[in-house]
Amino acid sequence: MEKPATVRRAAVHAxxxxxxxxxxxxxxxxxxxxxxxxxxxxxxxxxxVEQPExxxxxxxxxxxxxxxxxxxxxPGSRVVISGYEHNAVTRxxxxxxxxxxxVVDTPLFRQSLAKREFEATMExxxxxxxxxxxxxxxxxxxxxxxxxxxxxxxxxxxxxxASQSAGVLPVRMDELGAAFIAxxxxxxxxxxxxxxxxxxxxxxxxxxxxxxxxxxxxxxxxEDLPDRLEAGTHNMPGIAGLLEGIRFVRKLGLENIAxxxxxxxxxxxxxxxxxxxxxxxxxxxxxxxTGVLSFYAAGMDCSEIGRQLGRRGIAVRTGLHCxxxxxxxxxxxxxxxxxxxxxxxxTLDQVDQFAxxxxxxxxxxxxx
Numbered sequence: 001m002e003k004p005a006t007v008r009r010a011a012v013h014a015x016x017x018x019x020x021x022x023x024x025x026x027x028x029x030x031x032x033x034x035x036x037x038x039x040x041x042x043x044x045x046x047x048x049v050e051q052p053e054x055x056x057x058x059x060x061x062x063x064x065x066x067x068x069x070x071x072x073x074x075p076g077s078r079v080v081i082s083g084y085e086h087n088a089v090t091r092x093x094x095x096x097x098x099x100x101x102x103v104v105d106t107p108l109f110r111q112s113l114a115k116r117e118f119e120a121t122m123e124x125x126x127x128x129x130x131x132x133x134x135x136x137x138x139x140x141x142x143x144x145x146x147x148x149x150x151x152x153x154x155x156x157x158x159x160x161x162a163s164q165s166a167g168v169l170p171v172r173m174d175e176l177g178a179a180f181i182a183x184x185x186x187x188x189x190x191x192x193x194x195x196x197x198x199x200x201x202x203x204x205x206x207x208x209x210x211x212x213x214x215x216x217x218x219x220x221x222x223e224d225l226p227d228r229l230e231a232g233t234h235n236m237p238g239i240a241g242l243l244e245g246i247r248f249v250r251k252l253g254l255e256n257i258a259x260x261x262x263x264x265x266x267x268x269x270x271x272x273x274x275x276x277x278x279x280x281x282x283x284x285x286x287x288x289x290t291g292v293l294s295f296y297a298a299g300m301d302c303s304e305i306g307r308q309l310g311r312r313g314i315a316v317r318t319g320l321h322c323x324x325x326x327x328x329x330x331x332x333x334x335x336x337x338x339x340x341x342x343x344x345x346x347t348l349d350q351v352d353q354f355a356x357x358x359x360x361x362x363x364x365x366x367x368x
């Protein structure tokens with residue numbers, strides 16, 4: 001994904017001019033401390049977190065989800081998840097003994113049905129609900145606000161995977177009342193890879209232990225956030241870049257970003273559906289989908305499509321996208337899909353170019 005120039009400049013500056021926050025009292029350390037604090041503060045404002053200290057820096061969304069799951073899910077727990085969860089949710093659950101996982105596997109782009117099924121499933125009894133806001137495979141939007149209301153009514157903690165929605169759709173801790181919200185920095189927040197945020201609405205258990213630059217006499221991790229969950233050296237180039245990515249998102253505005261991505265996805269779906277043999281997974285209501293679009297072509301392997309597009313300078317993701325559960329729910333597990341993901345930097349002309357190249361590839365490789 002293309003990044004704003006400010007993100008690149010901030011990361012380079014941090015490499016050359018910053019040390020580790022909390023590890024000294026010299027200018028490079030003080031600048032790192034100030035940059036990390038500003039990043040926490042601006043993220044807290046964007047995501048409705050009352051205390052900036054409850055914004056935790058992680059390596060990625062997977063890291064944050066592991067912390068959240070390990071804090072709430074224990075042997076004997078009953079967990080409800082959507083049918084579109086990533087391996088970042090399902091594998092940590094699988095690693096905990098004696099956990100009962102119930103999957104709400106509703107059809108694509110059926111928010112009202114998903115709402116009813118979540119409500120009905122929770123009423124049967126559960127200890128934790130985990131749900132992504134948007135599917136990384138199909139871009140389908142889950143009825144997260146309604147699910148959060150049901151969780152509060154049933155007094156069940158909610159873990160949100162906002163990997164595909166943070167920076168595109170409103171994600172507010174103060175409105176959702178979630179226990180944890182995890183997100184990467186490199187997707188909709190336009191930060192560097194290897195960054196992420198975990199928003200904490202409750203106490204959490206660390207999965208990484210070590211130095212924090214504070215309370216060094218203690219052999220236990222500090223009790224207070226963020227130190228409790230941030231052992232070891234901070235990724236200051238990543239955090240500095242993430243700060244600028246968050247500023248970029250706030251300047252453009254979530255609504256403008258979402259509208260732009262939806263226009264691109266709608267054009268992509270329209271153009272692809274004109275090509276014989278292509279099956280596109282697109283919502284009838286644009287509000288039910290973001291700028292992620294999956295498709296497959298009859299008679300051609302998805303991986304080969306990805307390779308041929310790559311040789312034409314077009315980057316896509318193919319296969320199962322680390323989310324076999326989502327493919328099983330949608331009926332695409334055996335073949336997978338080709339996924340295109342749009343950002344604020346993509347244009348309608350690029351979408352048309354992509355569709356033209358797809359038509360050429362199929363003309364050259366498939367006989368109908």
